[in-house]
Amino acid sequence: MERRKPSESPLFQQLLGLGLALLLVIVVTSVLIALSGKSPLAAFQAMIKGAFGTKNSTAETMIKTVPLLLAALGLTICYRTGLTSLGSEGQIVIGGLMATIVGIYMGGLPKPILVPLAMIAGMIGGGLWASIAGFLKAKLGVSEIINTIMLNYVATYFVSYLISSGPLQEESGFYPQSDLLSQNAWLSSILPGTRMHTGVIVAAVSVVAVYLLLWKLPLGYQMRAVGNNPIAARTNGIKVARNMVLAMVLSGVFAGLAGAIELMGIHHRLMNGFSSSYGFDAMAVALLGGLHPAGVTVAALFFGALRTGANTMQRTLQVPVSLVNVIQGLVILFVLMQAVLRSFTIKLFTSKKGAAAKEA
């Protein structure tokens, strides 16, 4: 299978391609909004206002950015190693499950111990869940792509069982949800009056950690080598299978952390669909961010804002929120096409210049 190779063109050219891709996304989206009889301009205005208009909306954007960013950082490691994982969603769900178990059954522990413990439990859960696909790939050669997707469904149904008729259902047995986590496992707010929680700090630290891992540590070098050319990597004594499993597990660790934080910071109890498909969106974030922690951060903020803004857009203008998925799909496709878009524009401009020179 053809592997993604990080583009090597200078920053300006990359930005030009991205800019063109986003411009096309806006154009197509505008047409769709206009087709539903609404004004695209008003819709985009509502979106921006909804995402950044007030202190509270900015905080909401930030807390939606956190799980996107964490899961996309995990995928960055995975894709750089040449693995295509589509399994963040399931890993987030399992991460949330593990954090719930720790948060409920070890609720007596003091906060400074319980919070990191629940996060670590989420990371272990996500990592183990991802390792299933990793091992099947390394040992049997089964494509990780299908397996990660299938594991998403299995994880979702498994958690759904646990909280609707299984051992984790709330004491009163009324709703399909778990009991509330011990308050000691809740993340504190870092911006008074809003839901912005300490997970933002964890995400920021993770950005630096992933950068250091991929570009400053031997392990990251090996992983990227495997991603660039597994045969050359093997010839140079790099253990390809081990690096692949490890990258898969690490991507699960970050997705699991995302799930734990989402649960401890926002919902405080396990319920169906608590992840609201952050895992699927993370893929678009990782790609848009050019598989680099800095770019991924910007892309996660963009998608976080999109989610918050789209809610406002639906409330004020009745434009369906599912438009966000359309935008995400378009972003993936146009960003993939950016190399073609870029060369097309460059050709367009240079040929014009050439024509002008001839006339003079």
Add this chain to the structure above:
Amino acid sequence: MDILSGFLEAMVRMACPIMLASLGALFTARSGIINFAMEGIMIMGAFFGVYGSHMTGNPWIGAVFGMLAGLAASMVLGVMSISVKVDQVVAGTGINVLFLGLTSYLFTVMYPNGQPSSVNTFPTLPIPVLSGIPVVGILFRQSLLTYLAFLLVPVIWYLLNRTTFGLCLRAVGEQPHAADSLGIHVDKMRYVAIILAGLLGGLGGAALSLGQVSVFIENMTSGRGYVAWSAVTVGKWNPFGIMGASLLFGGAEAVQLRLQAMGISLPHQFFQMLPYVLTMVVLAGVVGRTVGPKAMGKPFIKGER
């Protein structure tokens, strides 16, 4: 007896959408393209199938709408993988996200009051004599579309293995450069495969939404597109194998439906997991023992090896 015939009926009915989509995906697979966009193709077929049937009152026109919508989604994959030459898995995923979102969006915009009422479904067409056999007779009381799906299996086998077209298509998937040097238009053949995959995948989606329930539900394919793609591998790139694989997956869904209906006390989530777990288990058992088309997933660049 009732349980068994009920199970058989559900198995065949559930296998039909997967089989149609999987047969479509087979063309792309054999031409060397990873068709990860089947989920998006199917959901387009499902939505526009309901739309067409609701508009005209005729489920067959609905099916044509579904096929054309599937074709549109498939063409995006074609352009991305054949002309723009990007990573086919990522492009497929983008297409799925786009069309799952687009169908949800269109559904909310076009039917603000919820489900469109009175959508006509495919009528059941009992085959005389055969449908009278006890237990298995139920297999011959299906819709015309289901018969068509099973009829396509030998037709596509013949097309792939006994015609010049099939030979060219397989050559393109195995050795595109050799095929090119013999004057076969690699890209053109791949576009033909993309068109067939879109039409069949769209029809599979319409079979899902117009088969029995005649409703469109957001995300209603729920992974069937991926299962259909897995069925190509499990079925060893062969229409008859695909038929078997589709019946297996259809059977897993039928077990889930039947056991739930019988009030078995196991939590229903475990049955819902079954098709997905089965896919993983069967894939793990099959992979390594079959070899797919050699040029799978590699964009064709003329004169470059």
